[in-house]
Amino acid sequence: MLELSILGFLFERPMHAYELRQRISGLSGHIRPVSDGALYPALNRLRAAGLITKQHDADTGRQLLELTQTGRADLLRRLRDPAPVEITDRNNFLILLAFLGHLPDRSDQIAVLRRRLDFYEQPASYFYEQGRPLKAVEMTDRFRRGMLTLAAATRKADKEWLSAQIAELEADS
Numbered sequence: 001m002l003e004l005s006i007l008g009f010l011f012e013r014p015m016h017a018y019e020l021r022q023r024i025s026g027l028s029g030h031i032r033p034v035s036d037g038a039l040y041p042a043l044n045r046l047r048a049a050g051l052i053t054k055q056h057d058a059d060t061g062r063q064l065l066e067l068t069q070t071g072r073a074d075l076l077r078r079l080r081d082p083a084p085v086e087i088t089d090r091n092n093f094l095i096l097l098a099f100l101g102h103l104p105d106r107s108d109q110i111a112v113l114r115r116r117l118d119f120y121e122q123p124a125s126y127f128y129e130q131g132r133p134l135k136a137v138e139m140t141d142r143f144r145r146g147m148l149t150l151a152a153a154t155r156k157a158d159k160e161w162l163s164a165q166i167a168e169l170e171a172d173s
Contacts, residue, residue: 110166126144
């Protein structure tokens with residue numbers, strides 16, 4: 001998701017690594033802080049793959065990162081066809097969602113939202129008994145019951161939001 005964040009923010013405009021790190025930290029820092037030890041190797045991988053370039057900025061004396069045409073195409077491909085974990089994991093999905101608006105085709109946006117909505121149609125829980133997902137009312141431990149109660153509320157709100165967005169995008173198409 002770090003690479004997706006880098007590509008997504010550089011899609012918007014070129015920027016220095018320090019600013020890029022701040023923007024990524026704002027997006028996901030409370031979940032997974034972005035260290036220089038993670039950012040710079042990711043930047044180097046993206047440069048080696050031809051997805052970003054690094055130019056000297058004469059005004060600041062620092063390096064300016066910019067997305068290449070190949071990088072733009074790769075970002076759009078990643079957004080159109082996200083990995084399963086980017087659909088099923090809430091934190092990964094939120095990062096994907098932050099850049100989904102870069103997809104120019106609404107039908108592609110709808111397809112991603114539908115994948116998330118379809119994921120929610122599958123029974124799930126943090127706790128299982130004999131392969132069956134347990135519900136909050138079945139939990140005797142208050143904290144586990146709380147986990148399931150919060151997850152159910154989040155799931156319900158997400159499904160409502162996803163359904164509304166899909167309907168709006170379809171109406172606009």
